[in-house]
Amino acid sequence: MGIERFIGVDLVWALGGARTKPTETGVAAIDGRGVVIDCGWTFGLEETMSWLAKTAVGGSTLAFVDAPLVVDNPAGQRRCEREVGQRYGRWKVSANSTNQSSPRRAGVLLRALLQEAGWVYDDGRDGPPTGGMVVSEGYPYTTLVGSSELDYDQERPTYKRRPARVSTAQWRAVRSEECDKMIARMAGLATADPPLLLASHAVSRRLLDELSPQLAADYKHREDLIDALLCAWTAALWSRHGLARCQVLGADSLVPLGSASTIIAPARPEQMRGGAS
Template sequence: METERFIGIDLAWAHGGTRARPNETGVAAVDRSGVVLECGWTRGLEETMSWLARTAADGSALAFVDAPLVVDNPAGQRPCEREVGQRYGRWKVSANSTNQSSPRLAGVLLREGLEESGWVYDDGRGGPPTGGTVMSECYPYTTLVGAHELGYDQERPTYKRRPARVPTAQWRAVRAAECDRLIARMAGLATADPPLLLASHPVSRRLLDEPSPQQAADYKHREDLIDALLCAWTAALWSRHGPARCQVLGADSPAPPGRAPTIIAPARPEQRRGGE
């Protein structure tokens, strides 16, 4: 049975105490034709897992999560995170370090909770799954610079972190304009293989119809949804093209099959190991 539904989760990594209101998690689901079936936001792991249970109710879904799902290193940086910098550093893409002492491991808790409900973690080393409810880890920045369809041939878009060349007073306006350019490029995925049809759902369509806000909280709200949609499209790309378009960072892990801490990342030829 082929995977019918591709899900993106831009997970809030922190899972603070009972007094802290969880940050928003962006969520999105698309079908094989690129139609956005569901998208929006959740708060907290319980709400996110409930959303996943509803969205993957047909039993055939591949979820790509932007958060560390398997963390087996006591200290330092996971090899897959180190490889992000090695393969994509020229495009100004790197990854935060995660280990078992890290305070923000909501992804590990999400994986464990989903596994208890029947989901399967897959590290990608055996190629794309062909059915069931499966989750893997991804990183949207590698999609932005690794998928040629988006056109970021030289460096990542500056829709998140302020470059040193941009004065602080100008940053919010510059960031909003850059986000609008990113959304325009994502709209071009309507004719890609696989496609992504932003206009097919009222929530994602607002990305096209409304300019990006400058106020910090409103902007982060939009950014979380954008990253969730990028995760969902990356899952569809992996399912459709497998290793021909993507690489598995951390594939050399000695972990048992299916259990390695990996990141599945779209890749141009020059971003692969040994690439020029």
């Protein structure tokens, strides 16, 4: 049957307290033709779960979440996070550390809620799923530098983290300009295999039609949607090409198949284990 719908969730990692307004989570869903079925933002896990329930295609959905879904290490950094730096560090990509003492673990709760709702967590070690309601962990930065279609073959785009060469005073303007250049590259995925058609939905089309804002809150709003769309496309790429185009970071963990703490990441040959340095 195959997977019919691909979902990306740029999940806010921290859970707001009782007096704190939930932070936005970016969400996006595409089909196998790259058409954006729905995209936008949710607030809090309950609203995110509701959106997933109405957007998923029963028995044929793969969701990639940008947040730690399995955190089984008491301290330090997860193996998959270390491997991000080892495989993608040359492109200035690394990952934050997560462990069981970390306060920002909304992804763990989301995975538990999804499993209660009938979804299956998949660590990717057995290849892409062919059906079911499946959730895995992704990381947009690895998609940007690991996908040749986006042409970041030297280093990651500066749409999120300020590089040392850019002054604080210049940063907002530089960030917005670089974000627009990145969106232009994402528009080129319309002819990729699999495709992503940003212009196919009114909300994602605004990424093409409007310049990226400089105000921090407005920029973060846009960034969350971009990362959700990248996660959705990564899910489609994994489903279409599997280990020929992607690698499973943290795959050597000695735990039962399907339950390891992993990140499924697009990769050029030189970024894969044993690739040319």
